[in-house]
Amino acid sequence: MASYFGKHIHISVFGQSHAPAIGVTVDGLPAGERVDLEALQTFLRRRAPGRDATSTPRKEGDVPKILCGLVDGVTCGAPLAAVIENTNTRSKDYDELRDKPRPAHADFTAQVKYGGHQDVRGGGHFSGRLTAPVCIAGGIALQLLERRGVHIAAHIRSIAQAEDRPFQPLGEPLEVLEGVKRSPFPVLEERAGEAMRSAILQAKADGDSVGGVVECIAQGVPVGVGSPMFQGLESQLAAALFAIPAVKGVEFGSGFEAAHMRGSEHNDPFAVEDGAVRTQTNHAGGILGGISDGMPILFRAAFKPTPSIAQEQRTVRLSTRTQEALQIHGRHDPCIVPRAVPVVEAAAALVLLDAMLDRNTDRF
Amino acid sequence: MASYFGKHIHISVFGQSHAPAIGVTVDGLPAGERVDLEALQTFLRRRAPGRDATSTPRKEGDVPKILCGLVDGVTCGAPLAAVIENTNTRSKDYDELRDKPRPAHADFTAQVKYGGHQDVRGGGHFSGRLTAPVCIAGGIALQLLERRGVHIAAHIRSIAQAEDRPFQPLGEPLEVLEGVKRSPFPVLEERAGEAMRSAILQAKADGDSVGGVVECIAQGVPVGVGSPMFQGLESQLAAALFAIPAVKGVEFGSGFEAAHMRGSEHNDPFAVEDGAVRTQTNHAGGILGGISDGMPILFRAAFKPTPSIAQEQRTVRLSTRTQEALQIHGRHDPCIVPRAVPVVEAAAALVLLDAMLDRNTDRF
């Protein structure tokens, strides 16, 4: 078990879906930073269910209570801790699952790892609900970064077969980033959003679910943030992104497409613009040798379809080792991608803030 | 800078391409494990250039000298350190590069991060040569894993547009894995290899380069290895893989393809085979909730085309901020993917050995 992460901005995430509370401690926030709790709440609301007809009607208040770390709304250097109390829990839905693991869930692996002692209610510590504390920490990190001119935004790049236009690799106007962050269904092209919604509702009607891709851009990261090898930006971002439930792929810049390109096409030529060194294309996704090159940092995360579906599935009863049918009840998102968008931003913000602080140690 | 990695098997990689030596320390190897140095040398040879007409004619002996950590060829519990002396270095090729960064290389980002003090010769610490020490550590980890029935193998899944058949998600016969590891050009289908070689030679003739995808399978990992969230297998494997130069994408199981699938299709049904719980498909790539589910662990890493190409490229002269043409001389692989195959295996072995040791701490 290691639900902690980060070198300077060290977060420790805790909670289970149906425990009294979930939350996070954030150690290492620089002192003297104002935390706008209203803006944080607005950010968290983007992750909450029920904003759109396509998501689960479950209500998650997600109102964090800051236990410490602030004095008069300003970071005081001490660790910040925040909790969200769990209120709307219906434990009975989950009783059968201890012995009959749900396909594509962590029920079976947790059963083996924890010897049957894991909390099965609502997925326990494996629940997507645990991304709320990540968003509290990341939402605060986003505020610090924005104050320094680093802007992070994500959108739904695709759901099922429906695709939004990609972010422009050389950067988007800030209004575009702000627009997509305000949108209840964050896409760049409205038409794409409609096609995605249709795909989600069709899947729901079929008792099924769909996956998708979230694309994220970070603009304004200065040159020289990151490190070679294991503390490279790609390594650290990927580690944070794969910690989000349902992420099965991560790529930077051209990503997997780069594997089909030639060097003459993929290599981003350097150029001087307004006295600054920039690249004329951005196949690298803003990262060379693990270190930011001053261009927008651009990456995508692939989410598998929600594992909880209404259709009957095949599983085994662990105690008897017999094949059985499984019917999952309860309310579930037929697609978690829209709600995952701010989680991706949060993960990116935590890693980038950490790396920017780490850069301060390059000079003595 | 953080060229170290791992919780139990803690490696610290050092060296620059043209420094006196490169090497690695490996702290945390269990005592009493025989290290077969001949097998290690065989493994390292797979990474060395010059095995195939498609790679650089540069000679890299890559004969590691074990400085400590072994007594009579058996681990003694103390850190193991190994070095490879750098012999075949032609520094003069690199003189021009300090002021004229090569596109898609770390020259520019290193220049900014290290204030001009970085070692520019041959890419310095950013050189692909630094994957040799990773292979020393990983090659030893592979031996420990094989002794416990964990078999890891990788092959070239694609180069340019040429594709090999994928690994069978439910596992390959061990002879297939051993065969591909013995092959000088590791593919499953000989015809695919020929198409790849052609693509590489054509790129070389064009003064260009190509990228590709490496696919890796780990068979025999027991259920319950890994953790939720940040120490999940996907997070840790991705962090290690993105530390390999040129990797721009990582995906597990169905990966990005999962984003286009429905839950009813993607969810792997559980079944009982010979008394053991297995899944009937393996879209998850052997990992659920960050924890191994007993199926083969399956993932792919996308490599960008080699940045060093013979064609003239555009860059800037940093001192004068003027646009300039750049001609890279010297011998370079037109495609590093074949030589990256054992590096991917090494990275996987280090992470899996670490996670398997960590599992020992689940019980008190």
Next chain:
Amino acid sequence: MASYFGKHIHISVFGQSHAPAIGVTVDGLPAGERVDLEALQTFLRRRAPGRDATSTPRKEGDVPKILCGLVDGVTCGAPLAAVIENTNTRSKDYDELRDKPRPAHADFTAQVKYGGHQDVRGGGHFSGRLTAPVCIAGGIALQLLERRGVHIAAHIRSIAQAEDRPFQPLGEPLEVLEGVKRSPFPVLEERAGEAMRSAILQAKADGDSVGGVVECIAQGVPVGVGSPMFQGLESQLAAALFAIPAVKGVEFGSGFEAAHMRGSEHNDPFAVEDGAVRTQTNHAGGILGGISDGMPILFRAAFKPTPSIAQEQRTVRLSTRTQEALQIHGRHDPCIVPRAVPVVEAAAALVLLDAMLDRNTDRF
């Protein structure tokens, strides 16, 4: 800032003296371990003030609320988080201190480090109150250890000039350890306790304070726990102990006295007792080369006198850089040593549990 600690049992302590709450997350507890909350409460009560006439009349309820990590009172593998709400806070006592740092407190150093943003109320994150969360985590660790036959107990070795008899280096009967843990003033010899109480009350009457030494013993730790060098038991125990406010010295076995001894006197001869290898003396304090040797682990921590005293002191006004007199009001322990006893046990338990889990990774 780094209020986290531990490799396997990773604790993250949060809170300020006058923030809404203090607490701790504990990541890495093995699943399936029952946590006796009543026993935990009994343990925490030993740290609470007001048990003895010699301590501050302030009331600290110290009733932790477990937010997660347990299912029906048993660890479930997920991080455990616990909070204690702060109720009895009188902020006005501390208003003057931001500009007039109290001698021997962290007021001045925090002011510089956090640029004036630190929480000055009651010492903020530097408050001795933050040892309560350490005791929650450590109190749970103690339960796991006792279940495996590891018994940890501490007593007041000295206060001012009054001394208790030392623990017997070869071990104490368990009844003695249990007795001292039950005692409201934990000493081995009642007469020593009376002398200590007198010293405390005399200091209080003088508007002054006194320090002392806590001695701790851990019996039942098997041979082979720990590591050479930086993860040695002494290094890890010392790091945890010096994190307790007011600790200024730590020594193991003969400690500083060993510096005056000869090898022939200090070296503990090995002997066989009931088939087991033991030493006939225990000058080593149970640790050789950073690793437990099977004898009782024995160490002492020196606590400076409580910095808050009623007597007028000299300090400076930071804003004007003028010398000023300082009068500290409020209720303060004239000696924190009696309340520090369980904190020392808690720190020891966390390190030893961590090291015992780490030992599981010695074999593959």
Next chain:
Amino acid sequence: MASYFGKHIHISVFGQSHAPAIGVTVDGLPAGERVDLEALQTFLRRRAPGRDATSTPRKEGDVPKILCGLVDGVTCGAPLAAVIENTNTRSKDYDELRDKPRPAHADFTAQVKYGGHQDVRGGGHFSGRLTAPVCIAGGIALQLLERRGVHIAAHIRSIAQAEDRPFQPLGEPLEVLEGVKRSPFPVLEERAGEAMRSAILQAKADGDSVGGVVECIAQGVPVGVGSPMFQGLESQLAAALFAIPAVKGVEFGSGFEAAHMRGSEHNDPFAVEDGAVRTQTNHAGGILGGISDGMPILFRAAFKPTPSIAQEQRTVRLSTRTQEALQIHGRHDPCIVPRAVPVVEAAAALVLLDAMLDRNTDRF
């Protein structure tokens, strides 16, 4: 096993006494720092044996070979690695020890921990020889610190019953620090040195050994370096110091003496001197709340007597569990304290450099 340490200046120590080499990697050194190899050699020579009649006549050249990390003598941002080849090894002296552990050595604990696979020759990884790599890393750290006005020096505070005068808590003239660092027998009062030498030679003549105390001062550390709790200066310094073989006690400022003092006596009054805030006494040893207060950092480490003595000792034969006499042959220091002085400085330098770099992350 964890022979690595540090957050920013991450060292990984490797080697066994009789392996081909010992060495260290140092990851995280800021780029652009000149490393004076001659000064480093001078520093290492202070640790080498044979400088004084009181130490072992064994010759340890201790000439490190820098493998990487420097370009033209200046740090390049890449990890620095250095090795010392082991030449003067006489393995046969150690043959008997595998089954007959030497009292007060790590032979027995290593035997159990590593299942008999440990390197027994010369103590293997537990050998005091492994402090040489620590001195390489620390010697470089010292150069960086001195360049910023931080001066670290240590002296022998006592050996057996002979005592040197203590460092003045408010600081020493730099000439005094430099003088003691140049001295082959580093004491402040020549007469004390003579008494110490006599004590050592008398012990040697008796086939015995003596211990002692090393006192260290760090002047010029600015206010605000360090952290509360587990990354406090005391915690980190103690962890590094207890990693030095034979250290059994560490204390800061008044240390154990503080336990006998009253607050009115121990609390260091603040005062303004030349516009700077200073304390008028320095019982705190320059550290308040884990953070430097601008006064000299002052601490002492107690070393036990060398465990290897010529006198016959009692031990057990592990294979037969029988009591046996043990006669240790070979050449051993009757007192390692004089040679430990630079090791203490090295450990202090590594921690303080790390903490000073960490301070850069307090501001964003």
